[in-house]
Amino acid sequence: MAENVSGSAPAQAAHRCGGALWCVLALALVVGGCVSDDTPPGRVKITYWEKWTGFEGEAMRDVVDAFNASQSRIWVDLLTISQVDQKMILATAGGVPPDVVGLWSSNVNVYADKNALLALDDYCAQAEIGPEDYIRCYWELTTHRGHIWALPTTPATLALHWNKALFRQAGLDPERPPRTIEELDEYAERLTVRDADGHIERMGFMPAEPGWWNWSWGYYFGGRLWDGQSKITVLSPENLRAYRWVQSYAEKYGPSALQTFRSGFGNFSSPQNAFLTSQVAMEIQGVWMHNFIDKYAPELEWGAAPFPYPADRPDLKDTTNAEMDVIAIPAGAKHPDEAFQFIKFVNSQRGMEMLNMGQRKHTPLVNVSPQFLRDHPNPYIEVFIELAKSPNTFSTPRMGIWNEFSSEMSAAFDRIWLGEETPHEALGRVQERMQHKLDRELRRQRARNRRRAPRSRHDHR
Numbered sequence: 001m002a003e004n005v006s007g008s009a010p011a012q013a014a015h016r017c018g019g020a021l022w023c024v025l026a027l028a029l030v031v032g033g034c035v036s037d038d039t040p041p042g043r044v045k046i047t048y049w050e051k052w053t054g055f056e057g058e059a060m061r062d063v064v065d066a067f068n069a070s071q072s073r074i075w076v077d078l079l080t081i082s083q084v085d086q087k088m089i090l091a092t093a094g095g096v097p098p099d100v101v102g103l104w105s106s107n108v109n110v111y112a113d114k115n116a117l118l119a120l121d122d123y124c125a126q127a128e129i130g131p132e133d134y135i136r137c138y139w140e141l142t143t144h145r146g147h148i149w150a151l152p153t154t155p156a157t158l159a160l161h162w163n164k165a166l167f168r169q170a171g172l173d174p175e176r177p178p179r180t181i182e183e184l185d186e187y188a189e190r191l192t193v194r195d196a197d198g199h200i201e202r203m204g205f206m207p208a209e210p211g212w213w214n215w216s217w218g219y220y221f222g223g224r225l226w227d228g229q230s231k232i233t234v235l236s237p238e239n240l241r242a243y244r245w246v247q248s249y250a251e252k253y254g255p256s257a258l259q260t261f262r263s264g265f266g267n268f269s270s271p272q273n274a275f276l277t278s279q280v281a282m283e284i285q286g287v288w289m290h291n292f293i294d295k296y297a298p299e300l301e302w303g304a305a306p307f308p309y310p311a312d313r314p315d316l317k318d319t320t321n322a323e324m325d326v327i328a329i330p331a332g333a334k335h336p337d338e339a340f341q342f343i344k345f346v347n348s349q350r351g352m353e354m355l356n357m358g359q360r361k362h363t364p365l366v367n368v369s370p371q372f373l374r375d376h377p378n379p380y381i382e383v384f385i386e387l388a389k390s391p392n393t394f395s396t397p398r399m400g401i402w403n404e405f406s407s408e409m410s411a412a413f414d415r416i417w418l419g420e421e422t423p424h425e426a427l428g429r430v431q432e433r434m435q436h437k438l439d440r441e442l443r444r445q446r447a448r449n450r451r452r453a454p455r456s457r458h459d460h461r
Helices: 010-017 019-031 054-070 084-093 105-113 121-127 136-140 164-169 181-191 217-221 237-253 255-262 289-296 336-346 349-358 370-375 381-388 402-417 423-451
Strands: 044-050 074-080 100-104 151-163 200-202 282-286 302-305 320-328
Touching (some): 044 054, 044 336, 054 336, 054 349, 100 105, 100 336, 136 320, 151 336, 181 237, 217 237, 237 255, 237 402, 302 381, 336 349, 349 370, 402 423
Parallel strands (some): 044 074, 044 100
Antiparallel strands (some): 151 282, 151 302, 151 320
C-alpha cells in the first residue's frame, strides 16, 4: 500500500494491492448503486460502512433511521462491512470510498498519516464542535498532528470486575473490592481454590486473563511504553516493576499449572466464559462485560470498580485504558458535506445517548441526561464514566508501528509469564527492537510530511 492513498488511481492501486483491491472495488460498486436503490426522490444518498452486527448494529441503525426521519435532504445507507478498516483503506486507494466509515480510535493516526481521512477541522469549527463538548481523553483520540480526523461514537473504559458470591465464600466483604495491588494479591490468594491433588480449580485473579491488554500492565504502575515523541521507554523502572508483579503470579502458582488451568476456559462470548463460570473471581474487563453477564449469566452477583494501584502510588488511583469507536470521512468521499451532517447528528446528545444506550455503553460527551443514567441497564455505568474523567487514563500508543510493538509486547509477556526470561531480559529485547523501528518510522514520517499537507473540505471545492 502506498503511503499516500488519496491520490492513487485505481489501476495504480490495483497494481500495489493485487486481487484484494478488486474485491473491495467490486463491493464498492455493488453497494454504491448496482443494486436496487430505495433512496427517497430528491435526497442525496451517502454510503456508511460500519463494523457492528447484532444489537450493536441495530443500535446504530436506529440512529440512522432517526437521522433520515429528521430531515428531507440526505439519506444515509448503512452497510455492515466485515474488516471495515482494511476494506476502507483499499477502497480509498481505489478511489471508491464510502462517504462515512466507522473505525477504531487506534486507526486514526495511522490512516491520517496515510492521507486516507478527510480533516474535519473546518466542519467542526462551523458546527461549533470542540474539546469542551467531550470527556478529555476521548477528544484527544480524534486528533493527530494538530488536526481533527474523526469524531467519537461508542467509548469504553476498563475496570476490575469481581464475583460477590465468591468473595462471600472466601470471607471477604462482597461490597468492598481491593483498592491496592497489594490487596488484590491478598484477595487473589484467598479466592484461589485447589483440589485434593493440588490442581487449580479457581483463580482469584491472573494477569494473563483475558490477555487482551498484556502490553498495558506498566501503566498501572506509572509506566509508559514511549514518550510520545521519539523514545521507547519499555525498560523504565515502573514497567519493570509491573512485569515483575506479573511474573510473581506465575512463580507463586506455577506457570505449568496456570497454563493447564487456563486451557480449560471456554470462549469469551459464551456461557463458558471463565468469569461467568466462576473459574476466575476477579478480572479486568470493559464496560461491555455487563452485556455478556446479562446474556449468559444473569444470576451472577458481580461488581465493577477502578483497577487497584500500588499502595505507594496513590497518585495512580483510577488508572484505566480508554478507547473508543469513531466515525470519519474517507479522503475522496463524494459527499463530504452531507456526510458531516450525519456525523454531527450522531455526536448530538440525542444521537449519542440513543447509540450508547442501545449498545449499553456510556457517551463520550460531557453533558449526559439524567434519564440516560437512570435508565441505563448497566448498574455500574457511572463507574466507567468517572474512570474516563480520571487524569490517569491511557490508550493504545498512537504510533504507526503499533501492530509490531503490540506483538513484541505480547511475546515478551509470554516469556515472562512462563518464566523463560526475566522482565529485564524480555523487555530489553523489546526496547532494542522497537527503538530501531521507531527511528526508521520517524525518518519516513519526516519525509512524508515534507511532501504533503492534510486534506480538508476545501480540497473538494
